[in-house]
Amino acid sequence: MSYADKLRESAARAGNIVCMGLDPVADVLPQSDAPMRERLNGYFSEIFHRMRLEGLSPAAFKPNIGYYAMLDRPREEDFAGSLALADILEMLETFFPGIPVILDSKRGDIARSSGNYASEAFECWGADAVTVSPYMGNDSVFPFAYQDKGVYILNRTSNPGAKELQNEVVLDPVDEKVMYPLYHSVAMLIARWNGEHPGLGAVVGATSPDELEDIAGVFAGRDIPMLIPGVGSQGGSATEVISRMRKAGYDLALARINSSSGLTHPWKKGAAPEGWLDQVMDAVRKLTEEAAV
Numbered sequence: 363m364s365y366a367d368k369l370r371e372s373a374a375r376a377g378n379i380v381c382m383g384l385d386p387v388a389d390v391l392p393q394s395d396a397p398m399r400e401r402l403n404g405y406f407s408e409i410f411h412r413m414r415l416e417g418l419s420p421a422a423f424k425p426n427i428g429y430y431a432m433l434d435r436p437r438e439e440d441f442a443g444s445l446a447l448a449d450i451l452e453m454l455e456t457f458f459p460g461i462p463v464i465l466d467s468k469r470g471d472i473a474r475s476s477g478n479y480a481s482e483a484f485e486c487w488g489a490d491a492v493t494v495s496p497y498m499g500n501d502s503v504f505p506f507a508y509q510d511k512g513v514y515i516l517n518r519t520s521n522p523g524a525k526e527l528q529n530e531v532v533l534d535p536v537d538e539k540v541m542y543p544l545y546h547s548v549a550m551l552i553a554r555w556n557g558e559h560p561g562l563g564a565v566v567g568a569t570s571p572d573e574l575e576d577i578a579g580v581f582a583g584r585d586i587p588m589l590i591p592g593v594g595s596q597g598g599s600a601t602e603v604i605s606r607m608r609k610a611g612y613d614l615a616l617a618r619i620n621s622s623s624g625l626t627h628p629w630k631k632g633a634a635p636e637g638w639l640d641q642v643m644d645a646v647r648k649l650t651e652e653a654a655v
Contacts, residue, residue: 365462365491365512365561366585366616372461373421373615378650379604380420381464381589383622384450385429390627392634398433402446403453409626409642410457418646419461422618423454424589426466451488462490464514464589464618469506470495476505484508493565493589496548500555507559512587515552518545518577520567520592529573545573549580556586563587568598568619571606578610588617593649594624600652619653621645 363371373379386402394401413419425447433443454463465487469479476494483492483506491512494503506513518528532547534540542550549564556562564581566574569592581588588607592598600619607614628645629635 364510364585366587368460368462368490368510369421369512369587369618370613370615373655375460376419376421376650377655378421378653379614379617379619379655380600380646380650380653381422381424381618381620382420382625382646383466383591383620384423384425384626385622386446387429387623387627388433390629390632390634392638397442399442399446399449403449406450407453408639410453412639412643413646414457416643416647418643418650419458420646420650422462422464422620423458424464424466424618424620424622425450426622428467447487462512463488464491464493464512465489466493468493468495468516470498470502472498473501473505476502480506480508484511491561491587496551503555503562504559507562511561513559513562514565514587514589515548515555515562517548517552517564518566518570518573520569520596520598524567524570543573546576546580549577553580553584553586556584560585561587563589563616565589565591567596568592568600568603569596571598571602574603575606575610578607578612582611582613585613585616588612589620590617591620591622593619594621594645600649604653614655619649621649625649 391405430443430447434441465483483489493514496515528545530544531541532544552564563586566577566588568590593600625645628641
C-alpha cells in the first residue's frame with residue numbers, strides 16, 4: 363500500500379486527521395520511584411488503554427527521537443530512553459494497528475549518511491515515515507524515499523525563527539525571472555520530487571496560515587502529504603488549518619495536524635495532577651472532534 367493510501371485509510375478509520383506527538387518530559391510524569399523506562403511505559407500504557415476504551419484514535423502518532431535519546435547514557439550501558447521508545451512502538455502496533463507512526467528525527471546529510479539515517483528510521487525502528495531537512499538537496503533527501511514510506515521535508519516550520527530563512531525572497535530554481543519566498547520554492551521542489559518519489563511530503567506549521575494556504579495550493583490535486591505541527595501550545599488552530607486547506611483545494615485525508623504536549627500533558631508544568639488522565643482524554647477528544655473528516 364502506498365503511503366498516501368495508508369494516510370487515506372487511517373483517516374477514514376480514525377475519523378480525523380490528528381497526529382498525536384509522543385514527546386515525554388520527565389518532570390510532568392506521575393510521581394514514581396520506578397526506573398525511567400518503566401515510568402514511560404506505564405504512562406503511555408494508561409493513555410493508550412483509556413483511548414481504546416473510549417473509542418479515541420488519532421490518525422497518526424509522532425514520537426520525537428530526541429526526547430528518548432536524551433534519556434540514554436550509552437557510556438554507562440543505559441539505554442532506558444531507546445528501550446522505552448521500542449516498547450511504545452510495540453504498544454502502538456497492538457492498540458492502534460494500521461495507524462501510521464512518523465519518526466520525528468529531522469535528518470539530512472550527504473547521501474551515504476542519509477542512507478544510514480533512513481535505515482535507522484525504517485529498518486531499525488520500523489517507522490512508517492520520517493522527517494528530514496531539504497537544505498542539502500535531492501541527494502540528501504532521496505535516500506529516504508523507501509517504497510511505500512513517507513518522508514516529510516521541512517518546508518515552512520512552526521517555530522518563531524522560521525521566517526529568518528524560510529520567508530526570504532529568492533529566484534525560482536526553474537524560471538530565474540520569477541521570485542518567490544524560499545518556502546514556496548521549496549514547496550515547488552517537493553512537488554517535483556514527489557513526482558519521482560511518491561510519499562515525499564512537507565512539514566508546514568499551523569502558526570503561519572497564509573503560508574500554509576499557499577503551500578496547500580501548490581500541492582492541491584497531488585498525493586503530497588503534509589504534517590502540520592504548531593496546534594495547541596504554539597498557538598495554531600486546527601479549525602483554521604482545515605479551512606485554509608479546503609480553500610486551497612487540498613485533500614484533507616493526506617494531512618496530519620500534530621499536537622504533542624497539548625495532548626500528552628496539557629497541564630504543561632509540574633508533576634501530573636490528580637485526574638491527569640481525564641485531562642489527556644479531554645484534550646484528545648477535543649482535537650479529534652475539531653479535526654474530524
